[in-house]
Amino acid sequence: MNAVRLSAPWLLPIDRPAIRDGAVLVGDNGRIQAVGPADRVPDPPDVQSSYLPHAAILPGLINVHTHLELTGLDLDVPRDRFPAWITGVRAAKSVRSRETFLAAAIEGLREAHRSGVTTIADTGDSGTVIEALQQVGGSGIAYHEVFGPHPDQAEECMLGFRDDLDRLRRFEGPRVRLGVSPHAPYTVSGPLYRAVTRLAGELDLPVALHLAESKDESALMMGRGKFAKAWRARGIPLPDAEGMTPVAWLDTCGVLGPRTLCIHVVQVSGEDVDLLAQRGVSIAYCPLSNQRHGHGEAPLLDFRRAGLRVGVGTDSVLSVGTPDLFAELSFARARLGASQALRLATVAGAEALGLDHEIGSITVGKWGDLCAVEVGPGDSGAIEDRVLAAGTPGVVGTWLAGRRCVP
Numbered sequence: 001m002n003a004v005r006l007s008a009p010w011l012l013p014i015d016r017p018a019i020r021d022g023a024v025l026v027g028d029n030g031r032i033q034a035v036g037p038a039d040r041v042p043d044p045p046d047v048q049s050s051y052l053p054h055a056a057i058l059p060g061l062i063n064v065h066t067h068l069e070l071t072g073l074d075l076d077v078p079r080d081r082f083p084a085w086i087t088g089v090r091a092a093k094s095v096r097s098r099e100t101f102l103a104a105a106i107e108g109l110r111e112a113h114r115s116g117v118t119t120i121a122d123t124g125d126s127g128t129v130i131e132a133l134q135q136v137g138g139s140g141i142a143y144h145e146v147f148g149p150h151p152d153q154a155e156e157c158m159l160g161f162r163d164d165l166d167r168l169r170r171f172e173g174p175r176v177r178l179g180v181s182p183h184a185p186y187t188v189s190g191p192l193y194r195a196v197t198r199l200a201g202e203l204d205l206p207v208a209l210h211l212a213e214s215k216d217e218s219a220l221m222m223g224r225g226k227f228a229k230a231w232r233a234r235g236i237p238l239p240d241a242e243g244m245t246p247v248a249w250l251d252t253c254g255v256l257g258p259r260t261l262c263i264h265v266v267q268v269s270g271e272d273v274d275l276l277a278q279r280g281v282s283i284a285y286c287p288l289s290n291q292r293h294g295h296g297e298a299p300l301l302d303f304r305r306a307g308l309r310v311g312v313g314t315d316s317v318l319s320v321g322t323p324d325l326f327a328e329l330s331f332a333r334a335r336l337g338a339s340q341a342l343r344l345a346t347v348a349g350a351e352a353l354g355l356d357h358e359i360g361s362i363t364v365g366k367w368g369d370l371c372a373v374e375v376g377p378g379d380s381g382a383i384e385d386r387v388l389a390a391g392t393p394g395v396v397g398t399w400l401a402g403r404r405c406v407p
C-alpha cells in the first residue's frame with residue numbers, strides 16, 4: 001500500500017513555481033495523482049494523510065554520480081596525489097569480499113535515502129549496487145565498470161564483461177536499470193572503449209565514464225605525466241591520441257552520444273564543450289570531489305550555455321568523505337542561484353539520466369518520489385534559499401513511490 005497524501009506550508013513541484021500550503025497525493029500504484037494548493041488536492045478517507053509543519057516538500061533528489069560499494073572505506077593516500085590515490089582505491093577494494101561490498105552498497109543506499117536522495121546513478125565493478133537497489137526497493141542506474149588499459153586485453157575483458165552483464169540483468173526492474181561504465185581514459189584502451197560502446201548499443205544500455213578529470217589524464221594523451229609513466233613501466237602502449245584532449249580522443253572511439261553520462265569533465269577547452277554538446281552527452285557535475293582532488297572547477301556555466309544536460313553527483317566516500325548532495329548544491333548555488341541549483345538535483349538530474357518522464361518533478365503521472373526539508377517557521381527569504389540553507393540535516397522524510405523510506 002503506497003497511497004499517501006502529504007501536505008506542508010511549502011511544496012516545490014520544480015516544473016512550476018512553489019506552492020504555498022501545498023499537497024501531493026500519491027496513488028496505490030506509487031504514482032502522483034494530484035498536486036496543488038492543499039484545499040484543491042483530494043484527501044480520500046482510506047489514504048494515510050500527513051501534514052509536515054515548517055517543511056517544504058520537494059521531488060526526491062537525484063544523485064547522478066555515486067560509488068556506493070565503497071561506503072565505509074577509508075584511505076591514507078592524499079587525494080591530491082591522484083594517480084597514487086587511484087592505486088590506493090584499487091588496493092582497498094581488492095581486500096573486500098562480495099558480501100562486504102553488498103553490505104556497503106545497502107548502507108550507502110540507506111544513507112542516500114536518509115539525505116533526501118531517491119535516485120542514484122552509480123558506477124562500480126563489484127556488481128552489488130544493482131543487487132542492493134533491488135533488495136532495498138530503490139531507484140537508479142548501476143553502471144557496471146570495466147577496466148583494461150592494454151589494447152591486447154580488450155577481447156578477453158569483453159568476454160568476462162558480457163558474462164557479468166548477463167548475471168546482473170536479473171536484478172533489473174521498473175526502477176532499477178543496468179548500464180555499462182568503461183571506467184576512464186587512463187584505465188581503458190581505445191579498442192575496449194569501442195567494444196563496450198558497441199555492446200551498449202546492442203543491449204540498449206546507458207554508458208557512464210569518468211572523463212577529463214585530472215591534468216595527468218590530459219598529459220597521458222601527450223605521452224607525459226604520471227599515468228604515462230606507469231603505463232610505460234607496465235609495457236602498455238600509450239593511447240593513439242597525440243595532441244588530442246581526452247574528450248577529442250574519446251570521440252574518435254565513438255563513445256560520446258546521447259546515452260553517455262560524462263563524469264567530472266574539468267580539463268576541457270571551449271571546443272571540447274562544443275563537441276560534447278554536439279554529441280548530446282550529459283554531464284555529472286561533482287564540484288566537491290573535483291576540489292578535494294585539486295583538479296579545479298568544471299565549467300558549469302559553459303555546459304549550460306552549450307545546452308548540455310547537467311546533473312549533480314557526490315562521487316565516492318573516498319573522494320568527499322560523507323556524500324552530501326546539498327553540500328554539492330552550494331557550489332551550484334554560488335554560480336546559478338538557489339532555484340537553478342535545486343533544478344540540478346531534481347529535474348535536470350532526471351534529464352541527464354534520460355529519466356525525466358518518470359522522476360525529477362512533482363508532476364501527475366510521475367513516480368511519487370518525494371523528500372521533505374524542514375525550513376523553520378516564518379516567511380523570510382526565498383523558499384529555495386531556505387531549503388538549501390537547511391541542507392541534509394533538515395531532511396525530515398523521504399518517500400519512494402509513496403512508500404516512506406526514512407522514518
Ligand SMILES: [Zn+2]
Binds near residue numbers: 067316
Ligand atoms: Zn567517480
